[in-house]
Amino acid sequence: MSTLLIRQATPFDHSSPVDCFISGGRIMQISESISEEADEEINARGLTLFPGAIDIHVHFRVPGGEYKEDFTTGSIAAASGGITTALHMPNTVPPITTAEQVEIFSLKARQDSVIDVRCYIGATTDNIAQILAAGDMACGIKVAPYFTGADGRRLIDDKDSLRELFELKQSLPIVIHCEQEDDITANELKYKDSSGWTLHGLIRSREATIKAVKNIIDLAQETQAAVHITHISTEEEVELIRVAKAAGCNLTCDVTPHHLAFTEADLETQGWRLKVNPPLRLESDRQALWRGLESGVIDIIATDHAPHTKAEKDLSDYWTVPPGVPGVETMLPFLLDHITPGFSLERMVECTSTNPAKRFGILNKGKLEAHAIADLVLVDRAKPRLFNAAAIRSKCGWSPWENHEFSSVIHTVIENGQIIRL
Ligand code: DOR
Numbered sequence: 001m002s003t004l005l006i007r008q009a010t011p012f013d014h015s016s017p018v019d020c021f022i023s024g025g026r027i028m029q030i031s032e033s034i035s036e037e038a039d040e041e042i043n044a045r046g047l048t049l050f051p052g053a054i055d056i057h058v059h060f061r062v063p064g065g066e067y068k069e070d071f072t073t074g075s076i077a078a079a080s081g082g083i084t085t086a087l088h089m090p091n092t093v094p095p096i097t098t099a100e101q102v103e104i105f106s107l108k109a110r111q112d113s114v115i116d117v118r119c120y121i122g123a124t125t126d127n128i129a130q131i132l133a134a135g136d137m138a139c140g141i142k143v144a145p146y147f148t149g150a151d152g153r154r155l156i157d158d159k160d161s162l163r164e165l166f167e168l169k170q171s172l173p174i175v176i177h178c179e180q181e182d183d184i185t186a187n188e189l190k191y192k193d194s195s196g197w198t199l200h201g202l203i204r205s206r207e208a209t210i211k212a213v214k215n216i217i218d219l220a221q222e223t224q225a226a227v228h229i230t231h232i233s234t235e236e237e238v239e240l241i242r243v244a245k246a247a248g249c250n251l252t253c254d255v256t257p258h259h260l261a262f263t264e265a266d267l268e269t270q271g272w273r274l275k276v277n278p279p280l281r282l283e284s285d286r287q288a289l290w291r292g293l294e295s296g297v298i299d300i301i302a303t304d305h306a307p308h309t310k311a312e313k314d315l316s317d318y319w320t321v322p323p324g325v326p327g328v329e330t331m332l333p334f335l336l337d338h339i340t341p342g343f344s345l346e347r348m349v350e351c352t353s354t355n356p357a358k359r360f361g362i363l364n365k366g367k368l369e370a371h372a373i374a375d376l377v378l379v380d381r382a383k384p385r386l387f388n389a390a391a392i393r394s395k396c397g398w399s400p401w402e403n404h405e406f407s408s409v410i411h412t413v414i415e416n417g418q419i420i421r422l
């Protein structure tokens with residue numbers, strides 16, 4: 001059993017350094033000074049120690065989209081950004097909607113990844129039996145407008161099927177992409193001859209998102225299901241979720257780094273590369289999302305890492321550019337540059353490690369304490385790094401943060417007690 005000793009790292013919530021002894025994939029001891037001999041030692045003086053980040057929303061594109069990303073490239077990109085656990089979304093080709101597929105792709109994820117990658121099962125209007133059969137082989141259940149049943153109906157638009165799903169009362173959360181697809185279809189018709197950078201926001205309108213969130217909250221309240229609304233984008237959602245939580249609803253939500261960093265106005269410079277679902281909104285929304293994080297209404301930060309190739313993203317025709325941006329490499333560096341009294345390092349770790357672990361039942365992760373699984377990240381917070389094209393690890397080969405200088409560097413990433421050599 002290999003052992004590792006991290007010497008003199010400063011935990012994110014401490015002011016003085018500690019030693020950390022790791023054996024058998026677990027943290028065995030954290031204290032001021034450890035005399036134990038280890039197989040390998042890391043001199044971590046001047047570095048900050050964090051639990052590895054848990055990203056509950058990534059698209060590693062397996063199966064069917066491996067030309068954009070796969071478990072190996074996606075997990076290497078995630079590790080280089082300090083993410084040690086990633087939950088993989090099922091909008092693949094074909095979609096992962098059966099227990100057998102969850103089993104096959106969970107195994108493949110384990111074999112091909114350098115970090116811990118787990119798979120969601122997608123919910124359709126007619127796969128309840130499969131969801132039950134998958135049980136906790138799946139890391140969660142995903143509801144999104146792009147999943148249809150054999151009958152072609154969309155779950156997000158079909159309250160009766162949704163109620164059936166919510167009434168299962170699984171312990172794992174149902175993760176929901178809230179955009180009302182029938183409203184979007186109507187907008188597509190309305191704006192079919194329009195152009196300009198605001199077009200995406202007009203079609204996938206804030207009203208379409210807010211309406212879906214209201215419907216989901218109503219149903220969550222009625223059924224008491226564990227519901228997680230992913231990638232919220234508007235001020236109104238923050239308020240709706242605040243009120244629902246205060247009323248005792250079993251509800252959590254997340255925000256992406258791109259909705260915290262950019263607004264619709266940034267499409268002027270980055271073009272359709274910043275076409276994402278749900279769309280980037282207004283500066284007032286961006287600020288409301290930060291306030292939601294600070295106040296605790298927003299529980300989790302998740303990347304929605306959605307790699308598409310540069311060629312696909314640089315198409316000039318709005319209608320053919322696929323939505324999504326990569327994010328796993330840049331989440332922690334971006335957040336570390338936005339630490340304020342309101343959004344402290346402690347709050348960041350709650351949103352990127354502790355809360356994801358709690359909500360998704362990821363046992364023994366997301367914390368720096370004896371007996372926890374040794375998923376750890378050492379960060380040099382005083383070493384600027386230019387994130388240029390040559391640095392990008394995702395197969396998609398581009399990033400909305402390309403050529404941005406971050407003020408921190410991810411120094412070492414340890415997963416299950418092993419240093420990941422990148
Ligand atoms: O921007 C997005 N891209 N939003 C989604 O919901 C899907 C994702 C993707 O898979 O590319």
Ligand code: ZN
Pocket residue numbers: 057059089304306
């Ligand atoms: Zn997504």
